Amino acid sequence: MHHRIKATSSGHKRNAVHQDGPPAPQWPNYTGDSQFVGTSSSGRVAVYVDPTLGDPALQNAQDLLNDADRVVAANDAIFGTPGGPVSVIVFALNGATDGRGGADHMGCDYVTGAAIEVCASFGNSARVSGLFEAELSECSMGANLCGVSTGEALSRWCASVISNNALPDFATAPRWSRDGMPNFATRTDPTDRNADSTGCGMAFLSWMISQGFGLDKLAPAMVALGDSGTLAQLYASLTSDDSGNAWPKFQAAIQNLANGVTSDDPFGGVPTQIAAAKQLRKVAVGVRAEKVAAPAAGKSKIAAVCSPRSRRLLPPDKRSA
Numbered sequence: 001m002h003h004r005i006k007a008t009s010s011g012h013k014r015n016a017v018h019q020d021g022p023p024a025p026q027w028p029n030y031t032g033d034s035q036f037v038g039t040s041s042s043g044r045v046a047v048y049v050d051p052t053l054g055d056p057a058l059q060n061a062q063d064l065l066n067d068a069d070r071v072v073a074a075n076d077a078i079f080g081t082p083g084g085p086v087s088v089i090v091f092a093l094n095g096a097t098d099g100r101g102g103a104d105h106m107g108c109d110y111v112t113g114a115a116i117e118v119c120a121s122f123g124n125s126a127r128v129s130g131l132f133e134a135e136l137s138e139c140s141m142g143a144n145l146c147g148v149s150t151g152e153a154l155s156r157w158c159a160s161v162i163s164n165n166a167l168p169d170f171a172t173a174p175r176w177s178r179d180g181m182p183n184f185a186t187r188t189d190p191t192d193r194n195a196d197s198t199g200c201g202m203a204f205l206s207w208m209i210s211q212g213f214g215l216d217k218l219a220p221a222m223v224a225l226g227d228s229g230t231l232a233q234l235y236a237s238l239t240s241d242d243s244g245n246a247w248p249k250f251q252a253a254i255q256n257l258a259n260g261v262t263s264d265d266p267f268g269g270v271p272t273q274i275a276a277a278k279q280l281r282k283v284a285v286g287v288r289a290e291k292v293a294a295p296a297a298g299k300s301k302i303a304a305v306c307s308p309r310s311r312r313l314l315p316p317d318k319r320s321a
Contacts, residue, residue, distance in 0.1 A: 024048055025087050025115040028104045034089055037061045040068040043085070050091035056122035057097070061090040063125035064118070064132060071133050074162055078215045079140040079223070084110030086139065088132055093119035099127035100169065102314040105135040108146040113139045130163025134313050140219075144226045149184055150234075152192035153201025154222055155313070160264065161215060161273045168263065172199035172316045173206075177261035181254070185231040185247045195316040202264040204231045207253050209269030213238050 021036030035051040037058070045068035049061035068088075076082050093101030101119030106112050116135045121127035137158035138151065145151025159167060176182070176199025185204055189197030208218060221237050222229065235246035257266055 022046055022087075024089070027089055027115050027117055028106055029093070030089055030091050030117055032091070038065050040065060040072075042069045042072065044069070044072050044083070045085070046087040048087065048089040050089070050120075053090075053092060053097070053120055057090055057092075057120045060120050060122070060125050060128045064088065064090065064128050067125075067129050068132075071129055071136065071162055075133060075136050075140055075158065078137070078158060078161075078219050080216065080220050081140060081142075083136065083140050084114065086110065086114045086116055086136065088116040088118060090118055090120050090128060093117060096120075097122050099124060099131065099167070100315055102170075102312060103131035103135050104312050105138065107143065108138045108141045108151065109143045110139045124166070126163050126166035130159040130166045131313065133162040134159035134167075137219075141223055144223045146227060147190070147192050148227050149189035149192065149194060149197035149201050150222055150225075150229065150231060151227075152198045153205055154219060156198065156202060156264065157205050157215060158219070160270060164274055165265075165270050170313070170315045171202070171264040172196075173203040173261050173264045173266060174199070175316050176200050176203065177254075181251070183247055185235075185250060186243075188228065188230050190227075193312075199264070199316075201231060203254070203261055203266055204250055206265045206267040206269050207250055208235065208238070209273060210253075210267035211239070215273055 021038075024034035024036070027034075030050070032050055032052065034048040037047040037049055039046045045065070047061050047065040047068065049057050051058075072083060093104065095101065097120045099119050099121035103119060104117040105115060113135070116132060118128050118131040118135070121131075134155045137155045138145075141151055141154075145154065156167075156170065156172075159170075172195040175195045176197075179196050182196055182200065184197040184200035192198065205218060209215070217238060218234070221234055225233055225237070230243075232243040232246035235241065235250075236243035253267070254261065260266070
């Protein structure tokens with residue numbers, strides 16, 4: 001299956017689109033012509049666009065090209081590891097041009113998942129950057145957290161921070177709250193398509209961030225725990241408290257919220273994480289593409305662990321519960 005998830009114009013003058021460029025990869029869904037827009041300054045991100053969508057999509061693609069190195073540097077800093085080169089195309093996913101078509105790629109690594117699709121968002125390019133980060137972050141999971149609720153929550157948190165919360169309509173924690181707050185802290189849901197389990201993860205990570213554990217601590221710890229790791233185990237590994245205390249303490253914190261769970265960040269961690277990300281990405285700015293490409297010897301191992309299947313990001317009202 002696929003891993004699938006209003007900014008004004010950047011003010012930068014749009015560069016001329018390159019007529020000649022690297023051949024487009026095979027995309028998870030898109031089958032039309034891929035117009036090459038350019039490669040980011042680091043060489044790590046090649047951007048394409050569906051030419052039939054005209055200037056608004058081209059503006060999205062150009063804005064993404066201008067923003068790509070900021071995104072990859074921040075992503076590297078969050079995971080503590082350098083990522084590999086990727087290609088990304090902007091088109092009308094599910095026919096949408098407001099970003100709600102989500103995003104898509106294949107496996108959770110830079111070998112099988114490096115062809116990324118993002119929905120156009122006319123006049124709101126911050127959403128395109130957020131969708132790009134949602135899929136890019138899954139590539140940095142190194143075949144761990146692949147298609148499970150913990151990995152989905154982590155990728156959405158990364159997208160929220162990197163895009164300055166440009167995807168609020170993708171929120172799942174309020175739905176989890178309305179559905180009675182089922183416990184997905186002591187068990188991990190083996191799917192990335194359940195809004196309740198993803199929503200529990202979003203709220204839990206918000207709580208952990210409010211306890212002083214930033215994404216740069218949470219992401220590597222979650223990757224180390226792997227697909228079978230739980231949020232309760234994440235809590236134990238970072239706090240040295242017993243994992244059995246995670247759920248009751250989390251529930252107590254939820255009950256003390258003045259307004260309940262009305263967003264994916266009920267404990268207000270996004271602003272502090274945005275500020276932290278600005279500092280963290282400076283560490284990764286100088287990373288070069290040739291230093292971060294996945295080694296050939298590791299390809300077969302990665303592919304065996306995380307078989308290529310589409311990883312689709314969608315808003316909660318467009319995915320089955």
